[in-house]
Amino acid sequence: MAGVRLEGVSKVFGNTTAVARTDLEIKDGEFLVLVGPSGCGKSTTLRMIAGLETPTEGDIYIGERKVTHLEPKDRDIAMVFQNYALYPHMKVFDNMAFGLRLRKLPKKEIEARVKEAAEILGIAHLLDRYPKQLSGGQRQRVALGRAIVRHPQVFLMDEPLSNLDAKLRVQTRAELIKLHQRLETTVIYVTHDQTEAMTMGTRIVVMKDGVVQQVGTPREIYNNP
Numbered sequence: 001m002a003g004v005r006l007e008g009v010s011k012v013f014g015n016t017t018a019v020a021r022t023d024l025e026i027k028d029g030e031f032l033v034l035v036g037p038s039g040c041g042k043s044t045t046l047r048m049i050a051g052l053e054t055p056t057e058g059d060i061y062i063g064e065r066k067v068t069h070l071e072p073k074d075r076d077i078a079m080v081f082q083n084y085a086l087y088p089h090m091k092v093f094d095n096m097a098f099g100l101r102l103r104k105l106p107k108k109e110i111e112a113r114v115k116e117a118a119e120i121l122g123i124a125h126l127l128d129r130y131p132k133q134l135s136g137g138q139r140q141r142v143a144l145g146r147a148i149v150r151h152p153q154v155f156l157m158d159e160p161l162s163n164l165d166a167k168l169r170v171q172t173r174a175e176l177i178k179l180h181q182r183l184e185t186t187v188i189y190v191t192h193d194q195t196e197a198m199t200m201g202t203r204i205v206v207m208k209d210g211v212v213q214q215v216g217t218p219r220e221i222y223n224n225p
């Protein structure tokens with residue numbers, strides 16, 4: 001596991017400043033929630049940490065390593081999106097194994113990691129199914145599983161629960177919190193849902209118009225809305 005640091009990071013698209021001169025330190029092992037209204041720059045911030053966007057200025061560090069210009073695959077991160085984007089023609093096992101095969105891990109190691117992640121997520125009995133044979137909640141677990149098998153230093157999650165119905169969303173929140181405790185990893189979690197932020201984050205960053213407005217524990221944010 002590793003912390004993440006943003007130093008004076010901005011992202012400008014044409015004449016839109018999506019993120020403005022942001023400094024942020026995410027500690028080793030914390031569950032940091034980035035919250036704020038649509039368009040405030042949450043996804044762009046996450047995408048820069050992931051390496052899917054390059055900052056217009058500033059630098060990003062993962063652990064002690066400057067990653068500002070590294071490819072996503074060289075950053076030791078795994079990302080979970082709201083759209084699970086599972087490969088429809090591949091069974092659950094192969095969906096979860098895909099990234100490890102790309103990285104040419106030994107077959108035995110791949111099997112062990114997929115089975116371990118499937119046990120943790122309670123989907124061990126679904127490994128032979130195709131995505132279309134799964135419920136929305138099960139698919140979302142597979143998407144998480146695909147990230148977990150990588151054993152990343154940092155998990156990046158962009159509204160991972162927003163496609164689930166309300167009941168399943170609440171249940172999955174609790175499971176993600178447990179998962180974070182069990183894996184002892186660093187999580188950066190983007191949501192526009194304040195309840196989600198308050199219940200899940202060990203620390204919360206409130207963004208507005210590309211600027212960090214507030215940083216604190218849920219209690220601190222609650223006491224100073």
Ligand code: ADP
Nearest residue numbers: 013016017018037038039040041042043044045
């Ligand atoms: P959020 O995740 O908080 O909804 P985003 O980071 O997606 O916000 O977007 C921040 C701002 O940057 C918005 O005004 C959005 O329209 C703009 N933006 C994001 N990505 C792009 C892009 N690829 N090209 C142009 N504008 C973008």
Ligand code: ADP
Nearest residue numbers: 013016038039040042043044047053082158159
């Ligand atoms: P989110 O729900 O994460 O805010 P959006 O629907 O805003 O996602 O954006 C989805 C994708 O479109 C992202 O890759 C983002 O960078 C891109 N995007 C967002 N706003 C714009 C824009 N104004 N012009 C071009 N691309 C954009």
